[in-house]
Amino acid sequence: MKKEDIITLPHASLRQRSKKIGLITKETLVLIDDMKTAMLDWENSRDHEITVGLAASQVNHLLRLFIVRDQKDPEKFIVFINPEITKYEGEQKTDYEGCLSIKEVYGLVPRYETVRVKATDINGKLFSLKAKGDMARILQHETDHNNGVVFVDHIKESKDAFFKLEKNGKLTKLDYEKDILNNSILW
Numbered sequence: 001m002k003k004e005d006i007i008t009l010p011h012a013s014l015r016q017r018s019k020k021i022g023l024i025t026k027e028t029l030v031l032i033d034d035m036k037t038a039m040l041d042w043e044n045s046r047d048h049e050i051t052v053g054l055a056a057s058q059v060n061h062l063l064r065l066f067i068v069r070d071q072k073d074p075e076k077f078i079v080f081i082n083p084e085i086t087k088y089e090g091e092q093k094t095d096y097e098g099c100l101s102i103k104e105v106y107g108l109v110p111r112y113e114t115v116r117v118k119a120t121d122i123n124g125k126l127f128s129l130k131a132k133g134d135m136a137r138i139l140q141h142e143t144d145h146n147n148g149v150v151f152v153d154h155i156k157e158s159k160d161a162f163f164k165l166e167k168n169g170k171l172t173k174l175d176y177e178k179d180i181l182n183n184s185i186l187w
């Protein structure tokens with residue numbers, strides 16, 4: 001897979017709930033490797049952006065599966081099959097988010113500080129973890145993809161929450177009326 005295989009809004013698959021994976025097959029493992037390749041290809045094509053996660057729905061596979069970069073070793077990926085957030089903890093904090101499926105738009109999104117997640121790993125073993133800070137934000141973002149939700153859905157009523165990434169790497173505030181409401185790809 002390449003970066004071109006990552007679908008963007010308004011593609012219908014980004015708005016659909018993904019299905020549980022019953023059995024981890026050879027095809028599932030190939031999809032996971034392909035997703036890693038697509039993420040890295042996307043990142044290598046950008047000067048000022050990095051990739052931290054990708055859901056299967058973003059490559060048009062409606063399966064409850066996503067991968068995220070290991071924060072301790074960014075060369076490694078953590079695979080979450082049939083992930084479920086079992087608990088939200090702490091306050092909600094607002095911070096910038098972007099998405100490989102929404103080109104050049106960033107937003108200020110409220111997310112819980114801490115989450116507990118259970119999932120199945122690539123070997124079919126159940127695991128659970130407690131994530132804080134950036135990793136908690138990433139897990140909430142990717143879990144949303146499994147449910148047909150994208151980050152702009154959390155902020156569509158907030159006129160001050162949208163930004164565009166400029167070629168120099170700076171974020172510039174978007175005009176809500178002109179750039180967001182009239183840009184039907186976001187909704």
